[in-house]
Amino acid sequence: MRRSLSDQVCIVGVGETDYVRGTDKSLTQLLTEAAVNACKDAGIHPSEIDGVINPWRYNVRCEDLVAGLGIKELKFSGRSEMGGASAVAAIQQAALAVEHGVAEYVVVTTGQKGFSGPRLGGTDPRILDFNNTIMPNPEYRDNMEYPYGLMVPMQYFSLHANRWFYEYNPDPIGMQIVAMTCREHAQNNSKAYMKGRVMTEEDYQNSPMLVNPFRLFDCSLEVDGAGAVIVTSKRNAHRFKKPIYIAGIAEGHANQPDDMPTRPDILDMGIKYAAPRAFEMAGISRDEIDFAEIYDCFTFIVLRQIEEMGFCERGEAPEFVKNGRITYGGQLPINTHGGLLSQAHIVGINHVVEAVHQLRGEAGAAQVEDAKIGLVTGYGDMGDGSIAILHN
Amino acid sequence: MNHVELQAIRPLPNRDSDWSRDWNLYKPFWEGTREGKLFVQECTATGKKIWPPRFLSPYEPGAEVKWVEVGTRGVIYTFNIVHRSFYPYFNDQIPYALVVVDVGDGVRFLGNTVGMDPTKVKIGMEMEAAFEKVDDEVTLVQWKPVNGGI
Numbered sequence: 001m002r003r004s005l006s007d008q009v010c011i012v013g014v015g016e017t018d019y020v021r022g023t024d025k026s027l028t029q030l031l032t033e034a035a036v037n038a039c040k041d042a043g044i045h046p047s048e049i050d051g052v053i054n055p056w057r058y059n060v061r062c063e064d065l066v067a068g069l070g071i072k073e074l075k076f077s078g079r080s081e082m083g084g085a086s087a088v089a090a091i092q093q094a095a096l097a098v099e100h101g102v103a104e105y106v107v108v109t110t111g112q113k114g115f116s117g118p119r120l121g122g123t124d125p126r127i128l129d130f131n132n133t134i135m136p137n138p139e140y141r142d143n144m145e146y147p148y149g150l151m152v153p154m155q156y157f158s159l160h161a162n163r164w165f166y167e168y169n170p171d172p173i174g175m176q177i178v179a180m181t182c183r184e185h186a187q188n189n190s191k192a193y194m195k196g197r198v199m200t201e202e203d204y205q206n207s208p209m210l211v212n213p214f215r216l217f218d219c220s221l222e223v224d225g226a227g228a229v230i231v232t233s234k235r236n237a238h239r240f241k242k243p244i245y246i247a248g249i250a251e252g253h254a255n256q257p258d259d260m261p262t263r264p265d266i267l268d269m270g271i272k273y274a275a276p277r278a279f280e281m282a283g284i285s286r287d288e289i290d291f292a293e294i295y296d297c298f299t300f301i302v303l304r305q306i307e308e309m310g311f312c313e314r315g316e317a318p319e320f321v322k323n324g325r326i327t328y329g330g331q332l333p334i335n336t337h338g339g340l341l342s343q344a345h346i347v348g349i350n351h352v353v354e355a356v357h358q359l360r361g362e363a364g365a366a367q368v369e370d371a372k373i374g375l376v377t378g379y380g381d382m383g384d385g386s387i388a389i390l391h392n
Numbered sequence: 393m394n395h396v397e398l399q400a401i402r403p404l405p406n407r408d409s410d411w412s413r414d415w416n417l418y419k420p421f422w423e424g425t426r427e428g429k430l431f432v433q434e435c436t437a438t439g440k441k442i443w444p445p446r447f448l449s450p451y452e453p454g455a456e457v458k459w460v461e462v463g464t465r466g467v468i469y470t471f472n473i474v475h476r477s478f479y480p481y482f483n484d485q486i487p488y489a490l491v492v493v494d495v496g497d498g499v500r501f502l503g504n505t506v507g508m509d510p511t512k513v514k515i516g517m518e519m520e521a522a523f524e525k526v527d528d529e530v531t532l533v534q535w536k537p538v539n540g541g542i
Contacts, residue, residue, distance in 0.1 A: 116520070121476070123478060123479060123483065125480055128479075132410065136457070139418070140444045143405045146479075147404050147405060147530075151403075151479060162472055210476045211473070211476065213473050262444055266470060
């Protein structure tokens with residue numbers, strides 16, 4: 001019988017920086033601070049870390065974090081070229097490493113200076129240099145996209161969204177429900193950038209149309225910050241008070257993964273392939289999920305992931321999210337901390353941090369009652385997907 | 393080139409953006425547009441069209457590819473309408489539309505619209521290539537509605 005990774009690995013520490021607009025700190029410093037905070041949370045000394053994955057960013061390498069953590073002998077490092085799907089995909093890499101004893105404690109950290117550094121909603125011509133270091137097939141982008149003014153995620157993903165609306169006629173209110181839900185949830189999270197900044201339906205509807213169908217409030221936040229988690233084998237679980245186990249984990253890539261509009265079906269997404277593998281590994285059904293932290297760089301992609309994970313059919317997610325189903329007390333509370341839309345866009349690790357808080361029962365006002373099994377997703381690049389199913 | 397000089401420049405096919413790019417995969421395509429023609433690749437083993445261009449066929453491991461002409465008419469597969477500029481050149485171009493036009497055999501090209509109100513773009517519209525000569529090297533491919541302006 002094939003050996004399974006299920007329940008062999010746990011997350012034993014989580015940490016975050018503050019989420020702000022405006023900082024003098026380097027991204028290296030933010031990532032290191034988040035990692036140190038995760039070590040404090042775990043109760044281990046940072047020098048015990050022997051694996052580092054800062055999976056996806058062009059200007060900070062894994063080795064750049066070693067000195068700040070006081071690591072004397074790094075045994076494992078890794079990268080993941082999946083944009084916002086990289087955080088969860090990196091946890092899969094870390095899980096494989098610790099399960100086989102390649103390393104004992106691997107820190108996975110993501111972050112960005114989304115406000116003080118490269119801004120994806122700005123007008124700086126250096127965006128193309130930035131893109132060419134983080135995106136697949138830069139030669140295609142140079143030749144076939146930039147000359148026509150296609151260069152930022154909200155443009156790329158709107159091409160997917162508009163085809164979805166055309167083929168399946170989903171209710172446009174779904175995007176507003178996701179935006180409103182995340183903003184409401186952010187009011188329960190002390191770290192959330194939008195805590196104290198409530199949004200009415202009118203605010204949402206009056207927010208400017210940037211690239212149809214995306215209004216400003218369909219887009220995630222440009223903030224500065226970082227988060228980190230510590231992954232170890234269950235061999236070491238006895239050292240920690242509340243280890244959170246990885247029941248299932250997977251990454252997936254659409255066909256073809258380097259471009260969306262030219263692939264046979266622009267609605268094809270990596271998570272469609274990853275989700276069945278993760279659920280099978282976990283031996284857990286969709287009905288058993290108590291909450292889901294769903295990667296929300298844009299409102300519509302939350303809806304699409306709900307569909308492609310199999311919680312409902314294509315085009316039906318706007319119906320699925322109605323009537324309180326995705327808030328506390330509903331069937332599937334999502335983004336209990338506010339998500340990338342209303343807490344912070346630090347490339348996804350904050351979703352994992354919140355899932356761990358929930359499963360430890362430490363989520364405060366955002367606590368989902370009796371949370372036992374949580375789901376976290378990642379989405380990014382040209383539709384890559386990742387998924388983890390965690391339990392306490 | 394400094395930051396200010398970059399601001400005024402239209403982004404054009406640029407082989408120099410990657411120091412290591414000593415090949416020129418798109419050369420046959422841009423040679424074709426200068427003649428008002430669209431070329432894509434074809435798999436020499438299966439005869440299937442390939443777009444975007446590849447170094448080897450994705451349909452038959454190791455099979456070579458050749459360039460073949462395709463038609464200049466197609467149907468809008470998807471689109472967006474851009475109301476905010478993300479690059480200085482486009483500051484006075486907004487709102488503009490990005491259209492993905494399916495010309496058949498699984499080949500889809502991306503471009504902007506010409507000869508119509510870009511905010512009136514719809515999926516399913518029939519479009520025809522409109523070749524925009526930028527300079528002696530570059531002729532971009534834009535798309536105009538077959539049934540006249542809207």
